[in-house]
Amino acid sequence: MAPKKKSPKGRKKMRGKKSPTPILPVSEEVEPINMESMGHPEIYPLVLTTKTQEIFNCRIDEDVTDEHPYKLIPKEDIFEDMRNRAAVSDFHPVKKIIQEYPGDELLLVYDKDFRYGLNFYLIGTEEGKENYFNPSEVPEEQEENKEHIPEDVYMYKLPVSKPWVSLGSEKEIEEESVKDSTKQITYMISRKRSEFGAPIKFSDQNASSVKDGYIECTSYPDKIFTLKQLEKDVSMQVVPQIRDISTQTRWTYPKNATTQYYPREFSEEEKTALNQSKSLADFLNNVSMSVEIALQQNEIMNTFIDDWKNLAEEEGTFGDKTDTHLKEYQSFTDLHSPTEKMITCISWHPTIYGLIAVSVAVRLSFEDRVHFSGKLLLQPSLILFWSFSDPIHPQLMLESPDDIFCFQFCPSDPNIIAGGCINGQIILWDITAHADRIENIKTGDSRSKKPTLKPMFLLEPDSNKEAMYIRHCAVSSIENGHKNVITDIHWLSDTFEINRMGSVFENRSGICCQLATCSADCTICFWDIRQQKVATPQPTEKKKEESIEIPFDVPSTFMHLDLSWKPLIKVRLSKGETSLDHCPTKMSLNQDHLLYKSQDKMLAQNKAAKAGETSPYHNLEGGMIDHLRPIDDFCTKFFMGTEEGEVIYTDWKLERDPETGRYTSKKPVSLYAVHDGAVHTIQRSPFYNDIILTVGGWNVAIWKEGVVTGPLLQSCCAPKRYTSGHWSLTRPGVFYIGREDGYIDIWDLLEKTHEPAQSQNICITMITYIKPQTFSSKQQFIAVADYYGTLHILEIPWTLSHPSTNEVSSVNHYFEREVKHLEYVLQRKMIREKEKKEMELEMEKKKVKTYQKSKEQMEAEMRMDYESYLELERSVLINLGLIKVTEMLSYMDMM
Amino acid sequence: MAEVEETLKRIQSHKGVIGTMVVNAEGIPIRTTLDNSTTVQYAGLLHQLTMKTKSTVRDIDPQNDLTFLRIRSKKHEIMVAPDKEYLLIVIQNPCE
Numbered sequence: 001m002a003p004k005k006k007s008p009k010g011r012k013k014m015r016g017k018k019s020p021t022p023i024l025p026v027s028e029e030v031e032p033i034n035m036e037s038m039g040h041p042e043i044y045p046l047v048l049t050t051k052t053q054e055i056f057n058c059r060i061d062e063d064v065t066d067e068h069p070y071k072l073i074p075k076e077d078i079f080e081d082m083r084n085r086a087a088v089s090d091f092h093p094v095k096k097i098i099q100e101y102p103g104d105e106l107l108l109v110y111d112k113d114f115r116y117g118l119n120f121y122l123i124g125t126e127e128g129k130e131n132y133f134n135p136s137e138v139p140e141e142q143e144e145n146k147e148h149i150p151e152d153v154y155m156y157k158l159p160v161s162k163p164w165v166s167l168g169s170e171k172e173i174e175e176e177s178v179k180d181s182t183k184q185i186t187y188m189i190s191r192k193r194s195e196f197g198a199p200i201k202f203s204d205q206n207a208s209s210v211k212d213g214y215i216e217c218t219s220y221p222d223k224i225f226t227l228k229q230l231e232k233d234v235s236m237q238v239v240p241q242i243r244d245i246s247t248q249t250r251w252t253y254p255k256n257a258t259t260q261y262y263p264r265e266f267s268e269e270e271k272t273a274l275n276q277s278k279s280l281a282d283f284l285n286n287v288s289m290s291v292e293i294a295l296q297q298n299e300i301m302n303t304f305i306d307d308w309k310n311l312a313e314e315e316g317t318f319g320d321k322t323d324t325h326l327k328e329y330q331s332f333t334d335l336h337s338p339t340e341k342m343i344t345c346i347s348w349h350p351t352i353y354g355l356i357a358v359s360v361a362v363r364l365s366f367e368d369r370v371h372f373s374g375k376l377l378l379q380p381s382l383i384l385f386w387s388f389s390d391p392i393h394p395q396l397m398l399e400s401p402d403d404i405f406c407f408q409f410c411p412s413d414p415n416i417i418a419g420g421c422i423n424g425q426i427i428l429w430d431i432t433a434h435a436d437r438i439e440n441i442k443t444g445d446s447r448s449k450k451p452t453l454k455p456m457f458l459l460e461p462d463s464n465k466e467a468m469y470i471r472h473c474a475v476s477s478i479e480n481g482h483k484n485v486i487t488d489i490h491w492l493s494d495t496f497e498i499n500r501m502g503s504v505f506e507n508r509s510g511i512c513c514q515l516a517t518c519s520a521d522c523t524i525c526f527w528d529i530r531q532q533k534v535a536t537p538q539p540t541e542k543k544k545e546e547s548i549e550i551p552f553d554v555p556s557t558f559m560h561l562d563l564s565w566k567p568l569i570k571v572r573l574s575k576g577e578t579s580l581d582h583c584p585t586k587m588s589l590n591q592d593h594l595l596y597k598s599q600d601k602m603l604a605q606n607k608a609a610k611a612g613e614t615s616p617y618h619n620l621e622g623g624m625i626d627h628l629r630p631i632d633d634f635c636t637k638f639f640m641g642t643e644e645g646e647v648i649y650t651d652w653k654l655e656r657d658p659e660t661g662r663y664t665s666k667k668p669v670s671l672y673a674v675h676d677g678a679v680h681t682i683q684r685s686p687f688y689n690d691i692i693l694t695v696g697g698w699n700v701a702i703w704k705e706g707v708v709t710g711p712l713l714q715s716c717c718a719p720k721r722y723t724s725g726h727w728s729l730t731r732p733g734v735f736y737i738g739r740e741d742g743y744i745d746i747w748d749l750l751e752k753t754h755e756p757a758q759s760q761n762i763c764i765t766m767i768t769y770i771k772p773q774t775f776s777s778k779q780q781f782i783a784v785a786d787y788y789g790t791l792h793i794l795e796i797p798w799t800l801s802h803p804s805t806n807e808v809s810s811v812n813h814y815f816e817r818e819v820k821h822l823e824y825v826l827q828r829k830m831i832r833e834k835e836k837k838e839m840e841l842e843m844e845k846k847k848v849k850t851y852q853k854s855k856e857q858m859e860a861e862m863r864m865d866y867e868s869y870l871e872l873e874r875s876v877l878i879n880l881g882l883i884k885v886t887e888m889l890s891y892m893d894m895m
Numbered sequence: 896m897a898e899v900e901e902t903l904k905r906i907q908s909h910k911g912v913i914g915t916m917v918v919n920a921e922g923i924p925i926r927t928t929l930d931n932s933t934t935v936q937y938a939g940l941l942h943q944l945t946m947k948t949k950s951t952v953r954d955i956d957p958q959n960d961l962t963f964l965r966i967r968s969k970k971h972e973i974m975v976a977p978d979k980e981y982l983l984i985v986i987q988n989p990c991e
Contacts, residue, residue, distance in 0.1 A: 263935040264923050274925050275899060279980055280917070284902045287976040287983050290963055294974050295909045298989035304967060 042125040044094050045111065045118035050164070052090040055081055056108070057161045068159025069110040075101060094122055102126060110159075326744070326760055326794040329781060332386040333790045334360065334394065338379060343785035344405045348773040350414045354388035355395070355438060356773075356783055358791050359419065361403035380469065383407060383419065383429075385438065386791065395438050398470050400427045406489045412511040420486025420517055426476040426527060426565070434468060476527070476565040482519035488586045490516045498526060502569055502653035504636060514568070518584040518640065524652065525567035571652050573640070573668075584648075587640045588682040588692060637669060639692055639703070641679025647672045647694050647703065670708050674701050676717075681725040687732040687808055691815060695725035695737055700747070704819060709826055712818040713753060718745075726770045728796075730780065731803045733811040738767030742786065746800065750810055762792055772796065911988040913971060918942060918982040925981070937973075941984055945977050 048056075056073055078098050082089045091098060098106060107123040133156070207214040266274070274280060297303075334341065341360040349355035360382055364372065381403045385396035400421060407419030415432040431438075492498070492514040497507040507513070515527040573584060640648045650668035677697030685691040690705035691712075698718050701711040720739040728734035733749035737756070742763040745756035766787040774780045780801040784792045804810075877883045907915050907928055916927035916934055922942030927934040949961045964975040976983040 263939065264921070265935070266923055266925065271925055274919070280925070281899050283978045283981045284899055284917075284983070287978060288902050288906060291906060291974060291976050291983060291985055292909070294963070294965060295906070295912065295985065295987055298972060298987055299910050302989055 042123050042127065042131075043116055044097060044122045045116040046090060046094065046108070046120045046122050047118045048090045048108075048120045050170075052081070054164070062160075062162025062164055067157045069112065071108045071110075071159060072105040073108050074105050075103075078106065091122075097122070323797045324758060324799050326762075326782060326796060326800075328792065329795045330388060330391055330793045331790055332356075332358075332384075332391055332394075332793075334384060335392065337789075339363075339376075341789040342787045343768055343789055343791060344403070345407055346769045346771040346783045346785050346791065347407060347409055348771060348783065349385075349438075350409055350411065352414075352439060353775055355385060356387075356791070356793070357383055357385050357398075357407070357409075357417075358785060359383045359404040359407050360789060361405060361422070363787065363789075383417070387438070388793075396431065396434060396468055396470060398429050398431070398472065400472055401425065401475065405485055405487060408489055408491055410491055410512050412494050418489055418491065418515055420482075420489040420519070421475075422485045423478075424482030424484055424486060424519060424521065425478060426481065426486065426489070426515065426517060427472045428474040428529065429470060430473045431470055434470065437468075474562040474565065476567075477563060480566040482517065482521055482523065482525060484519050484521035486517050486519045487584065488518045490587070490589055492516060492526075492589070497528075498569070498636075498652075500568060502571075502636060516587070516589060517567075518587050520585075520643070522573050522584070524571040524573065524584060524587065524640075526569040526571075526652070527565065528568050569652065569654065571654075573648070573650070584640045585643055585678050585680055586682045587638055588684050589638045639682050639694075639705075641675075641682045641694055641696060643678040645673060645675035645677055645679060645696050647674055647679060647682070647701070649705075672703075672710065674711060674714060675699060677721065680723065683725070683727055685727050685732065686729055688812070688815070693725060693727055693735055695722050698722065700725065700735075700737060702815075704815060707819055707822060709822045712815055712822065713749075716754065724767050724770045726772060728800065729772050729774050730801050732808050733814070734800060736770050736772065736782065738762075738770050738784065740766040742767060744770070744784065749814055750807065762786070762794070763788070763790065774801070777802075906985060909987070911990075913986045913988055915986075916984045918984060920980050920982070922982075937984060937986075938982075941973070941975055942982060945975055945982060949977065 056071065056077065075098060078091050082091055082095060086092075103126050109121050109123065111119055111121050337360070340363045342363045343358045344361045345359045347357050349357065362369070362376060362379075362381075369376065380397075380399045381401070383398040383400070383404055384394040385398075387395045398417065398419075400419060401423075402425070403422045404419040404427070405422055407417055410416035410418065415430060415435050417429040417431070419427045419429070421427055491512045494507055494510060494512045496504050497514055498504050513529050515529065516524065517527065518524045636653045637649060637651045640650060642648060648668045649670045651666045653666065655666050675694065675696030676699070679694055679696035681693065681695040683693050685693065692703045692705065694701045694703065694711075698721055700713075700715045700722065702713040703711050718739070720741050720743070722737050722745075723740050724738035726736050728736065731748075735747050737745040737747065739745065742761060742765055744760050744762055744767065746758040746760070748757040751757045762784050763786045767784055768787055769785040770782065772780065772782040778798075780796040782794050782796055784794060786792070874883070903915060903917075903926070906912065914927070914929040914933075916929065916937065917925045918938045918941070919925055922938050924934045924938045929937075945961070945964060948964055952959050952961045961977055964977065966973040966975075971986055971988040974985045974987065976985075
């Protein structure tokens with residue numbers, strides 16, 4: 001209805017005004033699309049509907065077929081069609097081309113394959129037409145050449161038009177095509193001319209205000225579409241109720257607070273008052289009983305002792321024999337020496353792990369020495385330093401003028417070594433310059449894996465191959481020193497020093513500066529390595545004359561001593577008026593064992609470190625003992641073993657001889673002839689200062705200092721001679737003895753005291769020296785030197801190195817028992833003597849008594865004797881058969 | 896009084912006794928054989944411990960009461976004899 005209304009309006013407007021041109025599809029002059037892009041500018045694709053096809057007689061499959069796909073259409077027909085059907089004509093898009101076409105007939109080709117996009121195409125030029133008819137397949141040579149090879153000439157057949165056969169495609173097209181179902185409504189809205197350009201006033205109008213202004217489609221519930229829900233899937237979840245709450249606390253920061261208080265105490269008066277009070281007395285009466293019971297309970301027995309625990313430990317030491325053998329760890333031999341050598345002395349380096357020094361001497365008797373003395377002069381006598389890491393090459397070699405028989409590291413500075421020679425000289429070495437060389441040695445691990453890796457690769461390559469020969473620093477004076485082989489050398493402790501009289505003073509310098517030596521010329525000498533203040537003019541002159549030139553590599557530490565070193569004290573061990581003196585082989589001073597305890601190792605190191613870079617030995621000064629007072633109660637006595645097998649306890653202090661007025665050495669305090677051969681070991685126990693072990697000849701003896709009756713323990717003669725001995729460093733009751741057949745006897749005083757607990761073979765020849773050393777609680781080694789010059793290092797098993805808890809006290813008890821036993825023996829001896837005397841007295845008395853018998857008694861007795869004799873005679877004769885029994889009767893009658 | 900002296904002397908002379916002291920109910924020492932600082936320390940600590948022990952015993956059974964307290968440690972034994980007004984403390988080394 002609306003359009004109706006509007007149309008009159010529109011018409012009105014139309015009438016009134018000049019109606020604008022009807023809105024029609026404007027035909028624009030559009031360039032027809034040609035196939036220029038495909039290389040054929042003359043081809044214009046066309047769509048020809050069926051009606052057009054009927055008009056022009058180019059119906060598909062009738063007029064225009066595959067063989068005859070073209071049709072020549074005169075231009076006039078096309079123009080007529082265009083006039084008839086105007087824009088609807090299919091040729092409309094190419095109208096321009098047709099108008100411009102020069103010729104009369106246009107070629108229309110059926111494009112069956114839709115090569116150009118539409119079902120027909122028009123050739124727009126004459127040339128194109130020509131090309132088509134003639135080799136128009138030129139552009140498609142490639143494809144059609146193959147097809148047309150068998151056919152040389154293509155016979156052109158004109159297309160024959162056939163009648164259209166409908167195959168039902170029109171219906172489909174009809175269905176598919178969209179056609180307007182109703183005519184489109186057109187509206188024409190016009191305005192009065194005068195109102196052109198004037199603003200338009202639009203207004204709103206509610207559609208419902210006008211009757212029938214709108215058609216309403218009200219919604220209504222359609223029952224068809226309602227569904228009744230018969231089933232419902234419901235799920236539930238339980239959720240805890242959560243509440244978030246937060247609070248703010250007051251932050252307290254830490255504050256330092258201190259309080260000071262003193263305890264409440266009673267004043268003296270109050271205390272006395274309370275003490276007097278009766279309440280206290282009553283209280284004590286009540287309470288003291290229970291307290292005393294408790295105290296006595298504790299005295300009776302300790303109820304908290306775990307007996308099982310105590311038992312278990314004891315069994316561990318005595319019963320466990322699984323691993324008690326010394327295990328071979330390493331052995332060292334010097335392969336470069338031309339003559340056969342034996343080892344005379346061993347010393348472990350006090351601070352460096354795995355470094356051990358041995359002194360070697362030629363294995364010749366005195367006669368042979370004299371015989372070969374020329375040859376021996378050429379060979380250097382050495383002290384070799386062996387390290388665990390290199391069993392073939394010694395690390396250092398210290399040279400000396402003659403064979404060394406004993407040597408020692410200085411306890412306060414391990415770079416100073418003192419040794420005693422066979423000719424009676426003392427040799428001093430200073431290896432401070434080479435200290436870093438031996439400290440860099442790696443031990444243990446590198447040994448087995450890389451035997452070729454030398455430990456000193458850090459240093460210059462030329463020193464790599466051969467060990468350094470280090471010349472000695474100083475030797476003692478030949479005239480003033482010992483005349484015979486030095487058998488033992490000791491450094492005196494750094495806590496005291498002695499002067500010429502033998503009095504002891506406090507050692508202010510803090511280092512070991514004095515030595516004690518004993519030699520086979522029956523003397524003991526004390527030496528001081530510091531320069532003596534007293535300098536007589538003679539020695540200096542001598543020095544100037546000689547002007548000794550010292551080789552460049554020898555340190556000048558002891559230059560002042562070289563060749564002019566005299567002993568401080570010379571103690572002569574005389575046996576009295578006889579010319580034969582005691583010949584000491586070894587000695588044991590009071591403070592010896594303290595020097596080797598591991599704690600003092602640290603002390604020594606600390607001292608050396610404190611002294612700074614330069615060792616105190618480089619700046620030695622004379623003793624300051626002039627200003628000090630001597631220590632009076634110092635024990636200056638010491639033990640000494642001699643070549644005859646005696647153990648001597650003597651004093652080194654010189655006393656004034658009343659007769660001659662000179663200072664002479666004292667007589668020995670006590671002398672014991674216990675051993676059958678030379679005493680080669682005298683050693684104090686590392687645990688007890690007054691227990692001494694002496695080994696010599698075929699037996700062992702243990703002594704206690706102060707007990708003069710005799711040794712605590714003296715073993716019986718062993719089958720083989722004992723040649724060396726040493727206490728164990730960790731177990732108080734254990735010591736090691738080396739024999740002349742290469743066996744080591746291990747004695748355990750808590751196990752057996754009459755024979756060694758164990759015996760183990762080490763080598764085939766005589767053992768010359770034993771020296772154990774502890775490196776840690778798990779590793780303890782013992783170095784054994786034999787007569788053929790081989791040094792064996794053995795590892796001490798756990799059982800032999802680890803003491804049980806109360807071993808120290810047990811061994812102590814044992815020694816005390818032995819002391820008591822000795823005393824008891826002495827007492828018994830005295831008692832026996834007394835008894836003997838008494839018995840003798842009684843015998844005497846008896847004899848006197850018998851003499852006083854009376855005469856009659858004597859006669860009666862004599863008669864009785866005579867009669868008994870006669871009877872005896874008769875019985876004998878009867879037995880012999882000389883007298884008959886009957887005769888005997890008559891004889892009896894006669895009587 | 897002579898009795899007091901005699902009793903304390905007797906206790907002190909037992910084998911292994913290191914020290915004896917008498918403390919009042921508040922923990923203030925009255926008599927002692929040890930030095931002052933040790934006494935004060937022992938008195939304070941043991942007084943508190945005795946109080947605690949007493950209250951423990953009585954909490955378990957109100958009819959019960961503490962008669963003697965012995966503390967055995969590695970080194971020695973401390974014995975405390977409590978009373979209404981005083982405390983007797985003895986320290987003994989039981990090991991031989």
